[in-house]
Each structure stands twice: as structure tokens, then as C-alpha cells.
Amino acid sequence: MSDAVRLIEIKEEIHADNQRLAQGLRCQLEEKKTFLLNVMSSPGAGKTRTILKTIDALRDRFRFGVLEADIDSMVDAELIAARGISAVQLRTGGFCHLDAAMVAKGLDALDLDALDVVFIENVGNLVCPAEFDTGAVKNAMILSVPEGDDKPLKYPLMFTVSDVLLVNKIDYLPFSDFNLEAMRERVLRLNPHIEIFEISAKTGQGVEQWAAWLSREASSFIGSASRSSRPRIGKFLDTSRC
């Protein structure tokens, strides 16, 4: 053995394995005709309530399921199951995000043949979930008015990887200095393709328009089994198509 330092070339992307697994999941979902939506936000932005309100709006059109991620509690899953919706609780055991392997495990516990749309309620966190492809067909993020209009400047990655942004709690606008126009401009400078909906999951304002978007996306995915879809989180890596 020589004492000289040698260089070993590696050139490996750390997320490549997760990326492959996520793309495999999307292929599986395409076969099962199940649309998977990854919902991300900070804690308290209204994920659970928005999901419930959305299900209420589209209950006659789709059969819904929910994967609930929480660091260590079952509160949200119980709330959803109490409404008669298939819910699986994924306890992340301290993890700050979900990855494709955890989502695959959660989907195994659901009967996908009996479901059209499954929501992932990701861990409440604006940083980590943005880095991991979950295998979802689309990514949605919720920003609530009390959090402030500067969040696109502080957490750019989350806004970059989302296909749709729900600005929730707009019923708080009159009591807030949240500047919708400034927020919109900041978001579009990060992601010109993002769809933005202003909603209040509490009063129901704007939910119809958002539900129409989801309905369109889900119908198009379910209806075109041959189409391959990649969400924005995965778009930087060349993952094989189905």
C-alpha cells in the first residue's frame, strides 16, 4: 500500500436513491389511478382544516384518503378518521420531513384501489420537506396570513418546489399588515408557474376555486394513465419515466 494520497471520483447526488423511489411510487400511483398531493406548511398554517374543507367540497366526486405525518402524535389522524375518511398516521419519530420510503409505507396501509385522491399532510416545517421528493404527483404549500408576506424571502426553496400556493386565513387580512401583492410578486420571482389561491379554510372563502384546480389536476392524472408526471421537487434530477 502506498502512502500517497489518491483521488477517488464519486459524482453521486445524495438524493438520487430517494428520487428513484419517488418516481417508482408515481408510476405505481398512475397504475392505481390515485392522485397523491403533498401538502406542506409551517405548523399552524391550517393543513388539517384545509384538507378537511377540500374533502367536503369534492366528496361527491372523489374517494379520499389522508397520510398524516407528525413527529409524535395522532391528533390529526383521529380528527380525519372521525369524519369517516381513510387516514394513516405516520409517526416520523423526530424526523423533520417525509421521504419517499416513509410515504410508500403509509400508502401500503391504504387500499389504493378504493381511493382516487390521497393527501399527504407533511410535517409542519417550511425548510426540510421541500428537499425530499415524496412521490407525490403535485406539491401544494399553505402560507397563512399571520405568518407574514416575507416568507418567500426566508424560505425560497419551499416556494420553488410547490405547484400551488394556498394563502390561508384571508379572513385575518383586515387585522394584518400582510401585503398580498408584495407576497405574490416575491413568489412569482421564485416560481413563475405556481398557481396561487387565496382561501379561508375557516369561512370557506376561495375554497371553491382551489377545489376546482385540484379536481382538474386529479381528473387529468387519473384519466390519463399513460402520462408521466413529475412534481417540481423532483424536476432537477433525471429520473426515469414510467
Add this chain to the structure above:
Amino acid sequence: MHELQITERILDVVLKHAAGQDVSKVVRIHLRIGALSDLEDEWIQHYFDYLSRGTVAENAQLAITRTGAVLNCQSCSCSFEVKREELGRAHCPDCGETGLELVAGREYVIENMEVL
């Protein structure tokens, strides 16, 4: 945040590439991390030091190069690099448009490693 999980991946990849290569010690690992990563270099090294104990990569130094975020202008198709803090405020240096798409800045690439 998730430094631990990322560091585990780094170590896995390093040990995989060291296996069968007659490596007695990994001296330095070169990583390229995009500007949008929120992970702290110092913490990645701390976790690495902890996880790599008893392996050939023990005491290896992580040499992290941060790459800038690259935006692509939707209107004139030019690409340009911006600093992280300019994201959300940037406009195209050529045509002034603000419809910009991120095309690079999220990488976590292990480039190579120096070994004995």
C-alpha cells in the same frame, strides 16, 4: 434539521466507494452543495465525525463548496447566477423581467474523495 440523515447518506456513499479500493483512510471528501440548502456546514461535519467513528472515514475533513442559485428568465431564456438572499427579489439582468425559474441551486453532490 435533517443534517443527520444527509450525513448518513454521505457516509454510506463514501464507504461504498472506498470498499475494495485498498483504502486505509479517507482524508478529505469534496462536496458540492447548492445555495438553497439550509444545512450548516459545521453541523454536517459534526454529525460526520460522530457517525464515521471506527470506519476508514474517521477524521475525514468535509470540503464543502457552495454553488450559487441559477435562475432562467422565462422571457429571454438567459440564465444567471444569484446569491441566496437575492432570491425573490431578482430580475433578469438582460431584459429586466421578473418571471424567473430556478434551474440550479439544490444540489447535494459528492464529487470525489482523497484517500490513503
